[in-house]
Amino acid sequence: MDLALLYSGGKDSSLAALVLDRFYDVELVTAHFGITDDWQHAQQAADALGFPFDTHELDRTVAEEAVETMRVDGYPRNGIQRVHEHALESVSGRDVDAVADGSRRDDRVPSVSRAFAQSLEDRHGVDYLSPLAGFGRSAVDRLVAAELNVETGPSEQIDKADYEGELRALLAEEHGQSAVGEVFPEHEQTYVLGLAE
């Protein structure tokens, strides 16, 4: 069965790939808006893990609306959530049996409700899987330490390909660099270099 996993090159979506690998023909798919080339970092991580990789272009108007939402809110949560739901909708249109993401039990955002998941499945005729939905923060940390070789640092220094990079770039382009600091809190990011040795 063919499965497209939304992939950022980070530890969560990489661990999700390892969970699903036994059951599906997993393709790692980085959804992007064509704003930056950050998807290349995800491709490197996918290569290092030995999974096939593809990109999937999203609707740029969704990014623009998300950036406006985040600027008005003063925090990124609702904008990121909107982009993630759009990405799931869009990737579900691919010729696959199932789609998946790396969302975890203890994430506040993005969160995919059971109602959204069932609606996505019904409308697109795919299965939606969030293989880490039953894994807490501590379990994920231990499994990442055991399974993956990772690099950790502040968001602006780590090469990843989640939506945040492109939304930061768009925010800076439209409202100046200072707007980025007003919306995005400092936080740690993790990039996957490969499997643990």
Add this chain to the structure above:
Amino acid sequence: MDLALLYSGGKDSSLAALVLDRFYDVELVTAHFGITDDWQHAQQAADALGFPFDTHELDRTVAEEAVETMRVDGYPRNGIQRVHEHALESVSGRDVDAVADGSRRDDRVPSVSRAFAQSLEDRHGVDYLSPLAGFGRSAVDRLVAAELNVETGPSEQIDKADYEGELRALLAEEHGQSAVGEVFPEHEQTYVLGLAE
């Protein structure tokens, strides 16, 4: 890392074992009240899947309270939920790094809330995993068809070792066979014979 998975011999907990197998030293543990010998069916399924197996005895007063709750309610949901929470609490006292169950995204019961999961982890110093929490009904059905050799039939004819069998027996013992039909709706059960060929 050692993990104890609450195991009934059914398809959900068997599939959960396959998901976790890559990451943990999984032991399949059937929690029971010493009311019936149904745990032997789970042991046969565990042997067929090639996993180590153990039983874990629960507090019989919890079964008695659950049966009273179910009889008063006229349906089994709250009683089963109470027994499942007791089983997770009790199994978390074992010498393991993690505990898990086969609860699925689309199950109404048992359901383990994030708050309960985090409390269990904090109090017992274990990770709690529900590896099928992000798998919907259709995904589980397709994966079971691909991975497992199963037998399906009405609850009273299928040899399983979930709590239902013992709670039915206790209900019949205390309130007569007619009470069982008043509490438990007819539904299909599945028993695992082994891996798919």
